[in-house]
Amino acid sequence: MDKTFGGCRFIYNKMLEERKKVYQELKDDKDAFYHHKYKTERQYKQDHSFLKEVDSKALQSEWRHLKSAYDNFFRNIKKGIKKRFPKFKSKKNRQSYTTYNVNNNCKIDFENKKLKLPKIKTWIKYRDDRVFSEDIKHITVSKTKSGKYFASILIEIESNIISKQSIEENKIIGFDMSASKFLIAKELKLSSPRFYRTEEPKLKRLHREASRKEKGSSNRNRARINLARLYEKIENRKRDWIHKITHLLSKHFDCVILEDLNIKGMQRFNSGLSKSVSLDFSWNQFVTILKYKMEQKGMHLILVDRYFPSSKLCSECGYKKEDLELSDREWVCPKCQVYHDRDVNASVNLRNEGIRILKEKNIKIINNDETTVGTTVDAFGENVSLLDQEIQERISMNYESTTFM
Ligand SMILES: [Zn+2]
Incomplete structure (x- = not known):
């Protein structure tokens, strides 16, 4: 390899x-x-x-x-x-190659957990429990910086998922996103665990150790592997958390509405934040995974154009507050006197805009008893043990506040 x-x-x-x-x-x-x-x-x-x-x-x-x-x-x-x-x-980077399955030259022995790759005479042992019966299309073999080998196997599965053409209104959720708080909706707040920030002292120490060792020495190599291992561990935790959270969202909601942030927007957004804060957060990874999980179930993910003024509109009367500053965390609408939390107000506006887009796509919105929104959030709460303690508290806190409202 x-x-x-x-x-x-x-x-x-x-x-x-x-x-x-x-x-x-x-x-x-x-x-x-x-x-x-x-x-x-x-x-x-x-x-x-x-x-x-x-x-x-x-x-x-x-x-x-x-x-x-x-x-x-x-x-x-x-x-x-x-x-x-x-x-x-x-x-120095992650190494990889992609090979194609031609004339059955790629094979898997699920029972003995062995993989056969072209040009490699011996069968390779692997650790994984998944089994499939479809033909292998291609395999990407990769090696991480810490020296672990992975095989990503692509297979083709026929599916006939029909996307849902009518959605219950209380199964639609809109989130505003911020790097410090992650996702905010009126009914639900989800914060992202501090994957990098909590490990920052350790990362710094390992960086220092690696740079102190003599270049090209085996000690330096060992220090470099330790550092790569920690980076991979943090990345794995982050990815695992994204999979859990997107699974929960796709399980409990028929439609999730978010703001469409491009990379440029992210840069503007990340400027001023320390590197570890922006590393804690992978917006693109989150959206990509959420999108396929929603689509696999026939559900919808709506991305609202980033030029939509979600923060500046009053979600009660539609007044546009042109002079709203980024530092204004709360404001009162001069027209209808309603108090707004900046992020919650933005999430309501995004949700309304998303519903408008759904209707434009001829998707029927069924109005039902609004109180069931609480039930959905509650169901989310039952699974919350999978998540970080901090989020658990936020969810239960927020759930209480919505039921009393
Ligand atoms: Zn207003």
Whole structure:
């Protein structure tokens, strides 16, 4: 596997080097860049014979990875986003390769928990309990910085999920999002555990230890692995938490409404926050996972345009307070005199806008007894033991306040 990582990185960097040169000569002439005659995989193999020992499907997929990287680069230029040309792959980063299942050269023995990969003679033992009967499409093998190996297996499952065409109003929830508080709705507040912040002292200590060791020494290598292990642990915890929270949301709500934040918006949003605060929080990962979990159940995720003035509108009368500052955490509407908590008000506005979008899509909204919103939140509360203590308290606190309202 290590040999294949190396071969893939080598051919990727060689192909990139060639294209980089051509791009510098041609500048933005995209057609000429695409029509240039580049070296083929076969020529590379002739020049560097060690590539012949490596899984050829994996080498081929490097070309696809590279192509999608520069396709993306040119697409961004067209959109007016200036990005750098694809970067070289480094030995220091996470290593990976993708291989395709052709003529059954990828196999899994579920009973003995063994995996067979092309070009590798022995079967590889693995730890996992999942079983499937579909054909393998491709496998991505990766190695983390701390030295663990993973195989991601892609299979194709036929499904006939029909998205729900009528939704009960009390199963619709809208959230406002902030880095410090995570998700806020009128009925439910979910805060994100401080994954990085709690481990920050330890991270700092391990960083210091690694930098004190002599470069290239085995002590330094060991310190580097310890550090990578802690980073991976934090990432795993974060991902695990996102899976739990998105599972609960997709289980209890038919429609979740959020603000559509792009990366630029996130940068503006993260500026001023310390790095550990922004690391605690992966908006894109959260939205991606929530989206597929909702869709798998035929439910909806609505992303409201980020230009929608969710904070400035009064959710009671619709008045727009143009001079609302980012620091105004609460305000009173000058027109109808209603008191607003900034985040709760924004979440109500997002919810209303989301409902408007649902109706635009011809989805029927069934009005039912509003009090059942409490039941939904309550059901959420039963599962809350899966979550962080802090969230548990917030949920129960907020549930009490909504039932009395
Ligand atoms: Zn008002």
